[in-house]
Amino acid sequence: MTRMRTLAGLGLMAIALTACGGRQPLKPVQGQNLPAVPVGAATAPTAADLMQPSIQARPERNVELLTQSRQRGNDEFDLPPEKAPK
Structure with a gap:
């Protein structure tokens, strides 16, 4: 019984402390x-x-899910690297 009172007292003190903000x-x-x-x-x-x-700190989520994979189209800017002169 004493242990139950102690726990109840600690619980009430914790609740009272949270209300002190x-x-x-x-x-x-x-x-x-x-x-x-x-x-x-x-x-x-x-x-x-x-x-x-x-x-910017909390952007909205994009919930659009990719349901099917598809072939990537041609990219006109995907060029091979230039060879550096030696």
């Missing part, structure tokens, strides 16, 4: 500034903007 907006450390305004942007990005991954 901060919910305030991010701010730069004192003495540091946010990054400079990117070229072409009207305003500097906010902390929330910087936390969102770009499309």
